[in-house]
Each structure stands twice: as structure tokens, then as C-alpha cells.
Amino acid sequence: MHIIVTGADGALGAAVIHGLNEAGHRVAALCGRLPLSPGLGFFAAGDLADEANARVVITAAAEWLGHVDGFIHLAGGFLWSETGSATLADWRAMFDANVATAVASATVALHHLQDGGAIIFVGAHSSQPANVGFGPYGAAKSGVARLTEALAAESRPRRIRVNAILPAIIDTPRNRADMPDADPSTWTKPEAIADVVAFLISPAARAITGALLPVTNAA
Numbered sequence: 001m002h003i004i005v006t007g008a009d010g011a012l013g014a015a016v017i018h019g020l021n022e023a024g025h026r027v028a029a030l031c032g033r034l035p036l037s038p039g040l041g042f043f044a045a046g047d048l049a050d051e052a053n054a055r056v057v058i059t060a061a062a063e064w065l066g067h068v069d070g071f072i073h074l075a076g077g078f079l080w081s082e083t084g085s086a087t088l089a090d091w092r093a094m095f096d097a098n099v100a101t102a103v104a105s106a107t108v109a110l111h112h113l114q115d116g117g118a119i120i121f122v123g124a125h126s127s128q129p130a131n132v133g134f135g136p137y138g139a140a141k142s143g144v145a146r147l148t149e150a151l152a153a154e155s156r157p158r159r160i161r162v163n164a165i166l167p168a169i170i171d172t173p174r175n176r177a178d179m180p181d182a183d184p185s186t187w188t189k190p191e192a193i194a195d196v197v198a199f200l201i202s203p204a205a206r207a208i209t210g211a212l213l214p215v216t217n218a219a
Contacts, residue, residue, distance in 0.1 A: 002065040007074030011172035015190035028061035049100035062112035071109040098140035121164040152210030161209040168216040192219040
């Protein structure tokens, strides 16, 4: 398969890219920061919430691939802020990082995606329901969930499947540093989530669309 992955330089993105490469897929990786030795298949993502930029970079990735079978949108952002202290700028920042990047990127990707292809977004288990401090982030990820459902229904005529994974806390170096008193043994490993992503993007998941799939098991 030929697959575009955004957010490829994050912990989850790295695990997803590794798994796809190991399985023999051809992957165009969109990164916020290019690796020191980028090589073929790495693209500077820029601001994916900017429609013009998203059009340029997604199109470049699609042209490099030759054709596109799958689009995996892992780019996003997180902010913990209680509603009483969060500013409108905080809410807008979470919308831009999570919803706007997904809409702008997927809109372009759809033009290149083969009929019968697949799209995967990343929502959040913490947005349903949102707890203390999860207002701006939870609202944005709820927007991703609604985008997933609507786009799945709209894409049925082309047999394009659209699904979202809903992680809880992912066991990453950043999360361990930010939450030193937490027990990471209860968190989900990026590699375990990557296995789910690999399944959902594959023809083996051809019967699944419009799903919001929790990926929260400590594994």
C-alpha cells in the first residue's frame, strides 16, 4: 500500500511508520521537524491548519507515492487547562491543532485517495466525557470524532473507509516527563496502538467505517 502519515515525527508517528515500513508499505512521512538525514519519503509538514500549505505538502507526498491508498492523520496538539482560566486563544489553538489540520489535510488527501482506500484520524478517549482541565482539548477531539462520522458517511459512494482511534495516555518519554508520579504501566504503548492503525488502514478492516475505536488497554 501507498500511505501518507502526518505527525510522523511524534512517538506514535514513529511507531506507526516503523510498523508500516516493516510490513513493506511505501510511506510518505510528514514531519514537523525533519530528521537529520531525511532521505526519501520525508516531507516538512509546515502548518497543516493552513489550507494552502496543506495542499502543497499533501500533493507533493501524493505525487512522490504515485498513488495513495491510505491517509493517516496523527498530527495534533494537547493542552491541559481548566475552563475558568483557559482563554479563547487556548480553545482556538486546540481547534487549529486538531480539527483544522485534520480537515485541511484530509480534504486534499481525498482528491488523491484511491476508491476503496482508508483514512484514520486520532481522537481522544478523554473527550468522552471530558474531565477537569480537558475542556479545550476535549472539545477539539470531539470535533475530530464528528468529522470522522460525517466523512465516513460522505465517502461511502467511493468505498473509502474513515475511522478514528481514541487513545488514553500513551506511554511516551514526554508523558513520563510531564507526569513523573504516574504509573506508566497502566498506559498504552505506541507500538500497540500502531498495530491497531496498521489493521484499520488495511483491507482486513474493510467492513469497518465510521468507528471511534478506544485504544486504551495497558499493552
